[in-house]
Amino acid sequence: xxxxxxxxxxxxxxxxxxxxxxxxxxxxxxxxxxxxxxxxxxxxxxxxxxxxxxxxxxxxxxxxxxxxxxxxxxxxxxxxxxxxxxxxxxxxxxxxxxxxxxxxxxxxxxxxxxx
Amino acid sequence: xxxxxxxxxxxxxxxxxxxxxxxxxxxxxxxxxxxxxxxxxxxxxxxxxxxxxxxxxxxxxxxxxxxxxxxxxxxxxxxxxxxxxxxxxxxxxxxxxxxxxxxxxxxxxxxxxx
Numbered sequence: 001x002x003x004x005x006x007x008x009x010x011x012x013x014x015x016x017x018x019x020x021x022x023x024x025x026x027x028x029x030x031x032x033x034x035x036x037x038x039x040x041x042x043x044x045x046x047x048x049x050x051x052x053x054x055x056x057x058x059x060x061x062x063x064x065x066x067x068x069x070x071x072x073x074x075x076x077x078x079x080x081x082x083x084x085x086x087x088x089x090x091x092x093x094x095x096x097x098x099x100x101x102x103x104x105x106x107x108x109x110x111x112x113x114x115x
Numbered sequence: 116x117x118x119x120x121x122x123x124x125x126x127x128x129x130x131x132x133x134x135x136x137x138x139x140x141x142x143x144x145x146x147x148x149x150x151x152x153x154x155x156x157x158x159x160x161x162x163x164x165x166x167x168x169x170x171x172x173x174x175x176x177x178x179x180x181x182x183x184x185x186x187x188x189x190x191x192x193x194x195x196x197x198x199x200x201x202x203x204x205x206x207x208x209x210x211x212x213x214x215x216x217x218x219x220x221x222x223x224x225x226x227x228x229x
Contacts, residue, residue: 036220043205044158044220090157102148102160102171103207103218 002027004093006106013081014114021076021109023065023091032094033074034103035065039087047089050074061085083115117141119208119221127227128196136191136224140208146170147189148218149181150205158205164189165211196228 007022025031032051036044048059055067065076074091088110092103120139128134140147146165150158151174160173164183175181178196183189193200203225207218 043222044207046217046219049217102163102173103150103158104160105157107157 002093002104004091004104004106006089006091006109008109009107010110010112012112012114015083016080017113019076019078019081019085019111021089021091021111023074023076023106024072025074025091025093026072027093033065033067034092034094035059035063035074035076036090036092036105037087038090038108044090047076081111081113083113085111086113087111119206119219121204121206121221121224123224124222125225125227127229129229130196130198132196132228134193134196134226136193136204136206136226138189138191138206138208138221140187140189140206141210141219144208144210144219145187146209146211147183147187148207148209149175149189149191150207152203152205152223153199154202156202161191193226198228201226201228 003026005024034049035047037047038044047063048057050057050067058064063078065074067074088108090108091106094101094103122137148163149161151161152158161175162181163171167183179193181191203223205223206221209218
């Protein structure tokens with residue numbers, strides 16, 4: 001069965017610090033990978049996605065992620081975080097099911113940025 | 116741009132009652148997904164519909180049922196509610212033809228069972 005694991009449950013950073021959130025997936029076939037952000041009390045918003053091609057994907061708000069197939073990883077990065085980045089971040093994979101396949105989410109990483 | 120609409124946004128029910136959650140996908144999206152997110156949990160897939168037919172089923176209890184109507188909106192019907200059903204229920208929609216597998220999430224319905 002497909003699964004996603006996020007290594008960090010809660011990350012606390014100061015503003016301007018660099019961020020890297022780990023995500024590993026287990027699925028041997030073609031995967032579509034996503035990072036979603038959920039601000040407090042709000043719905044999930046797509047940060048970035050990977051389907052194929054360049055393994056370094058750039059998303060909104062200065063976020064990027066690198067797909068490393070050999071490591072089954074899709075880590076999220078941002079060079080300099082801001083207080084407004086405080087949110088919960090979910091890595092997700094869509095594997096089987098083609099274009100109608102559902103997303104499988106990791107447990108999420110809560111990011112707290114201190115001003 | 117139009118987004119996914121869910122109603123109601125908040126719902127309070129008592130144990131053993133029933134609830135109906137509604138989802139209106141983005142226009143021209145043909146696939147709807149339902150997810151349940153318990154407190155402090157990750158979203159768990161419940162069920163999905165493609166072109167008004169159930170396309171996949173996840174961890175949806177037998178007490179729940181759902182359908183997608185001719186106008187593509189979907190309803191999640193929940194009966195014999197239990198305290199553990201208290202959660203945020205998200206609907207997402209996607210365009211299976213042109214949408215590149217991207218799912219757009221609605222604001223969610225927060226269900227509280229007392």
